[in-house]
Amino acid sequence: MKVLPTKYDPKNIEDRIYKKWLPYLSVEKHKGTKNFIALMAPPNVTGSLHMGHSLQNTLLDVLIRYKRMNDYKIIWIPGLDHAGIATQNVVEKELKKEGLTRFDLGREKFIKRVWEWKEKYGNIILEQFKKLGISPDWSRTRFTMDKEYVKWVERAFIEYYKKGWVYRDYRAINFCPRCKTSLSDLEIEYIEKEGKIYYIKYPIKDSDEYLTVATTRPETMLGDVALAVNPNDQRYTKYIGRIAILPILNRELLIITDIKVDPKFGTGVVKVTPAHSIVDYEIGVRHNLEMIKVIDEDAKIVNVPEFENMDYLTAREKILSILKQKGLLEKEEDIKHNVPICYRCQTELQVIPSKEWFLKMTELAKIAKDAVKTRKVYIIPNRFKKIYFDWLKNIRDWCISRKIWWGQVLPVWYCKNCEDSYVVSTKKPNKRCKYCKKNQWYRTEEVFDTWFSSALWPFAILYTKKEKDWYPADIVFSARDIINLWIARMIYSGIFFMKKPPFKFVYIHPTVLTKEGKRMSKSLGTGIDPLDLIEKYGADALRFGLIWQTTNLQDLRFDETNVENGMKFANKIYNAIRFYLIRYPEMKKREGFSSEDKKIIRAFNSTLKYVSKNIENFQFSNALKRLYKFFWNHFCDVYIESCKGDTKNNPEVLRMIVINSLKLLHPFMPFITEYLWEEIGNRNLLLHEKWPQQI
């Protein structure tokens, strides 16, 4: 008999076991009688494994392995997201080291460069997923820029266009001056900053009176076209309909009313700048006001001669000094306010008018709301529904075009001669432009919002030529910060194109924070690298630690002690099996059961029931804790102890408990259980074993 060392060392074992599984992970290799279909959130190609990925995929893998052992054929397709802006930024940073910008390379060469980068680094994260021990079908790995996938993206756009829900418009949008692209409402973050609010006097025409406007962005006054007050604000009733004079430029501004004006903020008088504020744009639409663009894509002033090409902050200073000179700056106050920044590069955003493509949200939002309301889709825990509904309730149309280079190109062709003439098509149109009558078209360079393609993920990967019956999935696991960015959009896209919601259950797992409750972040130095933990304690231990700590709360304060504990537990399992290997052959065969036998069988049965129920209900931590207690306390501390010396225990009970414990533990700690499964003499894979029945 081979004698195992007394300490379990996961190092070499885990890689070897994973290689052993690898050929058996594809859908075809397991003959389950029912399908269980899960969606992996495709990680960004820029990413490397972080604790959030680890938690999400570990939990899903627990469920997957459990289902696989319960006679389900598992369809779990891994993939990568091209992550438009994020990836483009990473490659731009690479270029910067060479002293280059993407504009030096030009579009074509730059995109080639991103592909090279993707080929080289894109798969790293998937390799890291393997270290974690998750078990998707790697033979079907997908990428959101695969040819097939791009076809889906184009088709979706065209379908929406035919429906009349996709349109092009010139309007005020959020723009990142560094990434040089438009952004959707969900791609904006806010940081609180110390700033100043300036009170500026706007003289009333043909009088000595004036109205004072409070603003944090005086430079945008160059684009003012009106002043607005709340219709119910008694203080200003007498000014409504009169004309104010815009200082410096002396433009005449009509004084109007709008319900969006908050009488309690500032002076209750608002300068209306439809070109450079989303709210003002909407006021502008209601009152049919002109948009005067005075800030451009570089955050510089345009269309105003004396400020031409001046940075917006320099222009602000100049404007303030002129106002001071003229006695029109009433006062300035310190203020803490939220400044919008780009979610990918943290640059302060500008609102500028731009021609962009929009997806009308009215109907789609309704579709998404109904799906959850009528329980076609369940969001778990239930309270996260609110985030979903609140967003859908106040939704604006979705700006889906981006002015970056990395992404799927819109299937849109513009006329070379006429600015607003276009054709929506995947192929170059062969027809005359209705304005210039010429047949000269060029493909746009605009690409899709990366989330537009993510929204199609479920059917783009599940509904293929070969496998038409895989859509919809049963479940998706998600972080709570992308409930709207991703989950909501998948739901309405899926229903719109496939007539069925893309999944039945959305399980929202907690966000992994540091033990101190801080966000894990590389730049703050608060991140913990899961690969370090795997190196130190083993993947099973990391999985154990993560599952152990998972609750239904919003956050999880990660405590490494639990991973260490996982390592100890792995060692405990290992040594219990050693005991079995050494003692079982020596034990006397006997009929019937001792009282200890009966006790452990009862404990096992109730554990089995509890663990199964809790996995099904997404209570992974409860399941693991119960299993831990069963194995360590009931089995090791009591039952195994009772097997020593002159025991009356039936060795077959010991054997049964060993075998079935490995099975129950397998979804949680797959490596060590598979390894020990082989050590106790099995030739087949534990991966494909059946989940135990009551003994």
Added chain:
RNA sequence: GGGCGGGUAGCUCAGUGGUAGAGCGUCUCGCUUACAACGAGAAGGUCAGAGGUUCGAUUCCUCUCCCGCCCACCA
């Protein structure tokens, strides 16, 4: 400004209308032939604060205070 989650042992967290639980940590004792990454045992909490409902509240209700998150964006 609106909403959500949390405040229980030193730490991370369970939990219940009826004299508080786990893991880790701490302390004591044991290197007992699977495991010292172990075993046996112990200490440790006015369950954030105030009020209410109740025979009885950590658990239900109201308010307050702290911590975290989300949404709106302040012109």
